Amino acid sequence: MKKQLKIKPVADSSTEEKIKNAARIIFHKKGYAATRTRDIAEEAGINLALLNYYFRSKEKLFDIIMLESLHDFRQHIIVALNDEKTSLESKIETLVSNYIDLLINQPDIPLFILSEIRNNPQALISKLNQKEIITKSYFIKQFQQAVQEGKIVHINPLHYIMNLIGMIVFPFVGRPILSYVGQLKQDDFNNLMEQRKILIPKWLKAISKVK
Amino acid sequence: MKKQLKIKPVADSSTEEKIKNAARIIFHKKGYAATRTRDIAEEAGINLALLNYYFRSKEKLFDIIMLESLHDFRQHIIVALNDEKTSLESKIETLVSNYIDLLINQPDIPLFILSEIRNNPQALISKLNQKEIITKSYFIKQFQQAVQEGKIVHINPLHYIMNLIGMIVFPFVGRPILSYVGQLKQDDFNNLMEQRKILIPKWLKAISKVK
DNA sequence: ATATTTTTTAATCATTTGATTAAATTATTT
DNA sequence: AAATAATTTAATCAAATGATTAAAAAATAT
Numbered sequence: 001m002k003k004q005l006k007i008k009p010v011a012d013s014s015t016e017e018k019i020k021n022a023a024r025i026i027f028h029k030k031g032y033a034a035t036r037t038r039d040i041a042e043e044a045g046i047n048l049a050l051l052n053y054y055f056r057s058k059e060k061l062f063d064i065i066m067l068e069s070l071h072d073f074r075q076h077i078i079v080a081l082n083d084e085k086t087s088l089e090s091k092i093e094t095l096v097s098n099y100i101d102l103l104i105n106q107p108d109i110p111l112f113i114l115s116e117i118r119n120n121p122q123a124l125i126s127k128l129n130q131k132e133i134i135t136k137s138y139f140i141k142q143f144q145q146a147v148q149e150g151k152i153v154h155i156n157p158l159h160y161i162m163n164l165i166g167m168i169v170f171p172f173v174g175r176p177i178l179s180y181v182g183q184l185k186q187d188d189f190n191n192l193m194e195q196r197k198i199l200i201p202k203w204l205k206a207i208s209k210v211k
Numbered sequence: 212m213k214k215q216l217k218i219k220p221v222a223d224s225s226t227e228e229k230i231k232n233a234a235r236i237i238f239h240k241k242g243y244a245a246t247r248t249r250d251i252a253e254e255a256g257i258n259l260a261l262l263n264y265y266f267r268s269k270e271k272l273f274d275i276i277m278l279e280s281l282h283d284f285r286q287h288i289i290v291a292l293n294d295e296k297t298s299l300e301s302k303i304e305t306l307v308s309n310y311i312d313l314l315i316n317q318p319d320i321p322l323f324i325l326s327e328i329r330n331n332p333q334a335l336i337s338k339l340n341q342k343e344i345i346t347k348s349y350f351i352k353q354f355q356q357a358v359q360e361g362k363i364v365h366i367n368p369l370h371y372i373m374n375l376i377g378m379i380v381f382p383f384v385g386r387p388i389l390s391y392v393g394q395l396k397q398d399d400f401n402n403l404m405e406q407r408k409i410l411i412p413k414w415l416k417a418i419s420k421v422k
Numbered sequence: 423a424t425a426t427t428t429t430t431t432a433a434t435c436a437t438t439t440g441a442t443t444a445a446a447t448t449a450t451t452t
Numbered sequence: 453a454a455a456t457a458a459t460t461t462a463a464t465c466a467a468a469t470g471a472t473t474a475a476a477a478a479a480t481a482t
Contacts, residue, residue, distance in 0.1 A: 015459080034244035034330055037440060047461050052441060059440095108329070115326040117387050118319070119245055125391050134392050158393045158403060159410065162382045170377030173325055173384065176332050181345050182369045192369060199370065199421075206417040210410075226429080248470060258431050263471060270470095428479065435472070441465080448459065 016054050018044045020064065027065050028108035031115055035062075066116065069109050070127060076102055081139035088142045092204060096168060097197045103172045104190055110169045134161065152208040163207060167200050227265050229255045231275065238276050239319035242326055277327065280320050281338060287313055292350035299353045303415060307379060308408045314383045315401055321380045345372065363419040374418060378411050 022044035026035050037058050041048040055061040080095035103109065117124045134140065143160070146152045171178060171193065179189055233255035237246050248269050252259040266272040291306035314320065328335045345351065354371070357363045382389060382404065390400055 030330055031242065031244065031326065033242065036438085038438095048440090049442080049462085050460065053459075057440075111326060111329055114384055114388075115242065115322060118322055119241055121387050125387055128388065128391065156403065156406075158389065158395075159407070161392075162385075162389065163378060163414070165385065166377045166381030167374060169385075170381045171373045174373075174376065174380075176328050176336055177325075177339065178369065178373065180336050180339065181372075184369075192367065195367075196370070202421050203374070203418045206421045207414045210413050210417045247468085249468095259470090260432085260472080261430065264429075268471075424482080426479100426481070428477100430477070431475085433473085433475100436470090438467105438469080440467085443464080444462095446459100446461070448457105450455100450457070452453100452455075 015044075015046060015050060019046060019051055019054055019061070023061050024065050024068075027062060028069070028106070028112045031112065032062050032119070066113075066124070067127065069106075069113060070124075072102060072106070073109055073113060074128070074133070078133050078137075081134065081137040084138050088139070088146055089201065089205070091139055091142070092164070092201045095164075096200045099168050100193050100197050103169070104193060107172045107175065111173050114173070146208075153211055155208075160204070160208065164200075164204060167196070167203065171196070226255075226257060226261060230257060230262055230265055230272070234272050235276050235279075238273060239280070239317070239323045242323065242330075243273050244330070277324075277335070278338065280317075280324060281335075283313060283317070284320055284324055285339070285344070289344050289348075292345065292348040295349050299350070299357055300412065300416070302350055302353070303375070303412045306375075307411045310379050311404050311408050314380070315404060318383045318386065322384050325384070357419075364422055366419075371415070371419065375411075375415060378407070378414065382407070 019040065023040045026040050026043055030039075035058075037051055038048055040061075041051055044051075051058075051061065055064070076095065076098045080091055080098060083091065083094075086094070113124075140157060143152065143157055147154055171189075175189065178184065182188075184192070230251065234251045237251050237254055241250075246269075248262055249259055251272075252262055255262075262269075262272065266275070287306065287309045291302055291309060294302065294305075297305070324335075351368060354363065354368055358365055382400075386400065389395065393399075395403070
């Protein structure tokens with residue numbers, strides 16, 4: 001591996017990166033069980049044995065992709081929810097906007113994560129780590145304060161979280177049905193999602209007043 | 212098959228029913244690709260060959276389960292949305308309530324359908340049939356009328372549908388994460404869902420006023 | 423009671439699929 | 453340039469898995 005001493009190759013140029021990128025695409029699209037290592041090899045344009053040469057096994061490769069996906073998926077929440085400098089409202093706005101941007105680029109992440117969790121709850125839930133990233137976030141403090149000040153109606157914050165994440169994520173999870181029912185093309189769908197960047201924070205504000 | 216001439220056996224008593232029920236459980240929980248016919252046979256307490264004797268192949272059995280699941284999943288929408296006797300508000304209320312009841316009983320249906328659609332969009336989307344069940348429903352007529360009367364703000368009805376279905380379905384799809392983050396037990400979760408039967412219609416009303 | 427049909431089982435097959443091996447090729451070092 | 457190390461390939465293995473077969477058992481009909 002002396003290669004690493006040289007200048008770092010552009011993304012996807014190294015064999016290892018080619019395999020990882022191919023694996024990400026296939027795993028995200030079909031899930032672990034429906035993915036054949038041969039499909040990954042073909043997508044990457046490499047010999048099947050190379051996959052095992054670099055990553056030892058399908059499972060090890062999968063673990064790497066899953067870990068990165070979980071990281072992407074969480075990072076947007078954690079960062080946005082723990083910024084102590086911003087107001088509750090602006091936190092929501094950036095979270096919604098960043099999240100939708102991520103999902104426009106990698107629309108298969110949520111369904112990928114959710115179905116793998118279904119197949120293997122214990123293993124993956126533990127990898128989510130830090131149970132408290134949400135419950136102990138600065139966001140929750142602000143939320144509870146807003147409740148005390150009467151700005152937000154008294155309600156289980158989990159309802160609020162479900163609505164927040166649900167309104168962002170669900171369209172991407174249900175996209176095929178939605179696009180079918182609404183006769184949406186790629187751009188139509190993305191435009192709707194762009195609209196939701198603005199709308200969801202407003203909706204959440206309205207919801208938080210409902211008794 | 213002279214058996215059929217006799218009294219219809221109670222559910223699950225016939226071998227065919229035993230296999231179908233086992234298949235439903237395993238397919239819903241693990242999806243098509245991750246399901247082994249041997250797992251179904253074991254769950255049903257029968258010999259593997261019997262599965263093929265009754266259903267010919269894994270795929271044929273799967274198709275039956277999928278069709279029934281799609282039917283359950285759609286029926287609640289179709290019926291509720293096309294009742295000409297009820298107001299817009301009461302339609303929402305019954306739809307939300309019926310839907311949550313269904314999902315409390317069969318919580319794996321949404322993720323099952325959504326991930327199989329991901330793996331095989333064309334085949335399954337076509338089975339959804341009637342593109343127009345929603346767009347040409349009596350509900351949409353009422354909705355558009357309410358918009359004209361200024362009772363609902365002018366907005367793409369798809370946003371409304373996404374929020375409606377999303378608020379109902381997403382908690383079930385994200386249940387493992389949610390239960391982990393919120394430290395919820397089975398009953399805690401169901402109680403939250405019961406609350407949402409009342410809350411979601413109120414939230415939707417509030418949302419429909421937002422400019 | 424016997425014959426026939428239906429249901430069930432154990433054993434086996436054929437294909438798919440994740441993984442390995444040994445050899446060939448390419449790159450790097452001396 | 454020769455030697456060594458890293459990368460890549462074709463061929464192959466072994467286990468898993470969907471499916472079939474032939475025979476046994478149970479149910480039904482004659």
